[in-house]
Amino acid sequence: MMFKDVIGQDRIKQLLIRNVGQQRTGHAQLFLGNEDTGALPLAVAFARFIQCRNRGAEDACGSCSSCIKLDKLAHPDLHFFFPSAPNQEHKKDVSSKLFMNNWRELLLENPYFTYFQWLQKLGVENKQAIINAEDCNDIIRNLGMKSYESPYRVVVIYMLEKLFYAAAPKLLKVLEEPPENTLFLMVSENKERILNTILSRTQIQKLPLPGEEDVYKALTGRYGIEPVRAKQIAFLSGGRITEALKLCHHDEEQLADFASFREWMRYCYTRDVARILKWVDQTVQAGREKQKSFFQYGLKIFRLCLLQNYQLEQLIRLEGEEQDFIQKFATVVNHRNTLQIVEAFNEAILHLERNANPRILFTDLSLQMHKMMQAGS
Numbered sequence: 001m002m003f004k005d006v007i008g009q010d011r012i013k014q015l016l017i018r019n020v021g022q023q024r025t026g027h028a029q030l031f032l033g034n035e036d037t038g039a040l041p042l043a044v045a046f047a048r049f050i051q052c053r054n055r056g057a058e059d060a061c062g063s064c065s066s067c068i069k070l071d072k073l074a075h076p077d078l079h080f081f082f083p084s085a086p087n088q089e090h091k092k093d094v095s096s097k098l099f100m101n102n103w104r105e106l107l108l109e110n111p112y113f114t115y116f117q118w119l120q121k122l123g124v125e126n127k128q129a130i131i132n133a134e135d136c137n138d139i140i141r142n143l144g145m146k147s148y149e150s151p152y153r154v155v156v157i158y159m160l161e162k163l164f165y166a167a168a169p170k171l172l173k174v175l176e177e178p179p180e181n182t183l184f185l186m187v188s189e190n191k192e193r194i195l196n197t198i199l200s201r202t203q204i205q206k207l208p209l210p211g212e213e214d215v216y217k218a219l220t221g222r223y224g225i226e227p228v229r230a231k232q233i234a235f236l237s238g239g240r241i242t243e244a245l246k247l248c249h250h251d252e253e254q255l256a257d258f259a260s261f262r263e264w265m266r267y268c269y270t271r272d273v274a275r276i277l278k279w280v281d282q283t284v285q286a287g288r289e290k291q292k293s294f295f296q297y298g299l300k301i302f303r304l305c306l307l308q309n310y311q312l313e314q315l316i317r318l319e320g321e322e323q324d325f326i327q328k329f330a331t332v333v334n335h336r337n338t339l340q341i342v343e344a345f346n347e348a349i350l351h352l353e354r355n356a357n358p359r360i361l362f363t364d365l366s367l368q369m370h371k372m373m374q375a376g377s
């Protein structure tokens with residue numbers, strides 16, 4: 001991963017490069033943004049730039065001994081920490097170091113992965129993964145040793161908001177009294193879930209979504225999609241690269257979400273309790289994270305219904321059956337009930353996070369949905 005492989009973010013790249021030139025790089029940087037912004041790829045590209053032996057004005061060289069090790073993400077002065085949870089292979093006392101191979105594999109295969117894809121990679125998609133105290137001990141142990149090869153040691157922490165609260169004081173102490181020549185590059189999607197004491201020790205770079213033009217360039221360049229299709233996908237994705245890559249692969253998961261959601265809404269509308277219960281039975285088989293992402297899909301559909309009702313159809317980036325569905329569904333999901341529905345879905349996500357029983361949750365929400373749709377029709 002080099003700066004040139006990071007989609008868009010030209011302003012931040014320039015800023016980081018300038019800071020290095022002027023020796024003004026803060027020892028703890030927080031890249032704030034979701035997977036579509038490329039916060040993680042940017043952190044990795046910056047780590048390479050810092051460690052490159054022969055860096056140019058705009059990017060690492062790509063061929064020095066340091067860059068060659070970074071091609072495999074195996075540089076002795078680059079350390080990764082990320083959320084993990086016990087899985088089939090490692091059943092207890094887990095920490096990042098046990099999963100380094102999974103991490104390298106996923107990051108090398110697709111640096112624009114989602115958090116859910118990371119959990120899938122570990123086989124823990126229905127568990128809550130955390131960065132735990134043992135990770136913080138490892139950070140401290142690493143910092144106690146001399147750096148091997150580069151003047152700088154870089155510690156990349158992915159999803160800082162998943163830092164276990166009891167482990168936070170350890171990290172805070174390191175950030176407060178940073179060892180020399182150590183750079184912390186932290187990535188987070190949600191600043192609100194990070195302790196203020198930690199935030200106040202970091203230089204925050206808030207990353208915007210890349211534009212459609214940037215996504216188009218990446219699709220035609222890095223991903224080799226032919227220009228006409230790339231233009232269409234860049235538009236449909238609204239500048240979201242993970243969405244664009246899904247569309248490139250005709251993502252089956254999204255189609256399944258759509259089919260399942262449409263079915264569910266039909267049963268809710270007609271208050272077909274027998275079918276609702278059967279549907280719930282099937283749906284709860286999927287893990288908790290999958291259920292959450294299904295609710296997120298529902299929220300997207302409700303937003304689109306609003307756009308449809310406000311005659312902003314040009315902002316709806318869907319094709320085929322999904323688009324037809326929105327046109328009809330928007331007649332029962334409209335200004336009279338959308339707020340209430342969105343609130344109910346957000347609440348359901350929150351309850352899932354707090355380990356509510358999904359069977360009861362989905363059944364209850366189905367009956368609520370029936371009432372709320374009645375209010376809209």
Ligand SMILES: [Zn+2]
Nearest residue numbers: 052061064067
């Ligand atoms: Zn290099």
